[in-house]
Amino acid sequence: MNYQEISDFVDAHQNEAITFLQSLLRIPSPTGEEKAVAEFIASKLRTEGFNPTFECADPDRPNLLNTWKGGEGKTLLFNGHMDVFPPEASPARDPWSGEIVGDRIYARGATDMKAGDAAAIMAICFLKRMGFVPQGTIDLGLNCDEEQGGRAGILHCISKGLLKADFTICMEASEDTVIVDTDGRIAYKITFKSDGWHAGTRLNQEDALMKAHKAVSAVIAYDKKLLAERYWGGNDFGACISVTSASAGYEGKTVNMHPAICTIWVDRRYTKGETVESAEAELREVLDSVEGLKGSYTLETLFASQRLTMDPNDPDIVACIDAYKTVFNSPIRAGRRNAGGDAVKLAHAYNQKVPHFGPGVYDNLGSDDEYVPINQYLGFIKTYMLFASRYFN
Ligand SMILES: [Zn+2]
Incomplete structure (x- = not known):
């Protein structure tokens, strides 16, 4: 034929x-x-x-x-x-x-x-x-x-x-x-904890939201590195990371308290040369390198698709x-x-x-x-x- x-x-x-x-x-x-x-x-x-x-x-x-x-x-x-x-x-x-x-x-x-x-x-x-x-x-x-x-x-x-x-x-x-x-996708949930204390009281320490704020900044900076190193552009896509959601304290119910808990959700696309394991190790390194974050968060992988x-x-x-x-x-x-x-x-x-x-x-x-x-x-x-x-x- x-x-x-x-x-x-x-x-x-x-x-x-x-x-x-x-x-x-x-x-x-x-x-x-x-x-x-x-x-x-x-x-x-x-x-x-x-x-x-x-x-x-x-x-x-x-x-x-x-x-x-x-x-x-x-x-x-x-x-x-x-x-x-x-x-x-x-x-x-x-x-x-x-x-x-x-x-x-x-x-x-x-x-x-x-x-x-x-x-x-x-x-x-x-x-x-x-x-x-x-x-x-x-x-x-x-x-x-x-x-x-x-x-x-x-x-x-x-x-x-x-x-x-x-x-x-x-x-x-x-x-x-x-x-x-193709690229793979990972979804993380990262939870920060701290003491909670009255908003009218000055304590020389960071609450959970302050810690999460530093983490978000670190993730954004990390994404710039991924863009430069591992993003292939246009229809080729590549590695990227973003914070897609956040929640702190008791959702506005205790506005006179420093929040003792803050959670952020992070979406990571990983690409050739990377694995689910290497992506997680890198993210932990990024967070741990920020002063005061090491040991103060839990990182949970909600979802990881393969490439x-x-x-x-x-x-x-x-x-x-x-x-x-x-x-x-x-x-x-x-x-x-x-x-x-x-x-x-x-x-x-x-x-x-x-x-x-x-x-x-x-x-x-x-x-x-x-x-x-x-x-x-x-x-x-x-x-x-x-x-x-x-x-x-
Ligand atoms: Zn389809």
């Missing part, structure tokens, strides 16, 4: 592909309400002669799994999520319209990530109809619950040992990049790039960008390669005007077909 045959087939069936995406977009699927869209996709796959199944932590929130085994060999997985951000309270545009304006299709989830889901589904259906038989297995795994952390979705599937593959394409929007490197890292020269990554260049005839790189949550979890669960590689436009992500360019969507159907047709050789 050569590229011309793939391209001609998709061109001849482009109305079907566009209508399918519009149908997906018209089924509302905010996180927690994924069942209707999952059933619609399953019925489409059954029509094509597949046998999709649901894997559920909650019966109303399916994860859709579809296995296409053509022979013994490697497994290629297409992984995406079916849930979308809830629409705004009074959106300027009907979030479930799926309307076409010019060369774009508009709806909530067009970029994140129903265009990617639809591109993988259509690619598998079209390959089958063209008579392609994988010398191995092509799996499709579409999860619920991605936007809220994946407990009912990817994490449930991983707990069952599902979604293992030799190579996985996560169809999240990736624009001009095959995303092989996604892959070799940009991996042959499968290079094959993604080659397929894209053939279809789009425009440059693409293996590199960094912010990225979604499921891919990182899947990559770490099985030490699996899971680049983000899919249609969508970052600038309209999460906006009223979310859209996907039609040609980009159709191009990714061809790209996935071309990649899959070469993968088992």
Whole structure:
């Protein structure tokens, strides 16, 4: 099967592909309400002669799994999520319209990530109809619950040992990049304590808020160092740290007291060359170097996500790039960008390669005007077909 045959087939069936995406977009699927869209996709796959199944932590929130085994060999997985951000309270545009304006299709989830889901589904259906038989297995795994952390979705599937593959394409929007490197996120809660005393009494000591104030200044100075040393700029992102919330005393109820407790919350993005452990050690060093802080605070890690890292020269990554260049005839790189949550979890669960590689436009992500360019969507159907047709050789 050569590229011309793939391209001609998709061109001849482009109305079907566009209508399918519009149908997906018209089924509302905010996180927690994924069942209707999952059933619609399953019925489409059954029509094509597949046998999709649901894997559920909650019966109303399916994860859709579809296995296409053509022979013994490697497994290629297409992984995406079916849930979308809830629409705004009074959106300027009907979030479930799926309307076409010019060369774009508009709806909530067009970029994140129903265009990617639809591109993988259509690619598998079209390959089958063209008579392609994988010398191995092509799996499709579409999860619920991605936007809220994946407990009912990817994490449930991983707990069952599902979604293992030799190579996985996560169809999240990736624009001009095959995303092989992302930053991780850590959330800290730091609590300062001191004596509390009457505001009318002068004591020659620091209260908890004064200590926290010094810590906040130190964190801001530390962020400047990160900006200079470990921030890669633009779409490459990198390390940063910020104080995102603070609370002192008894929330205004005892305004005549020096506060005996003060808590700040800190968000840290860590990047290549760093680990969760090194980031925490550095933060403690920053705080301990401030006079009077050492030993006067507790630091708690509330949350730490891992980074996604892959070799940009991996042959499968290079094959993604080659397929894209053939279809789009425009440059693409293996590199960094912010990225979604499921891919990182899947990559770490099985030490699996899971680049983000899919249609969508970052600038309209999460906006009223979310859209996907039609040609980009159709191009990714061809790209996935071309990649899959070469993968088992
Ligand atoms: Zn997403």
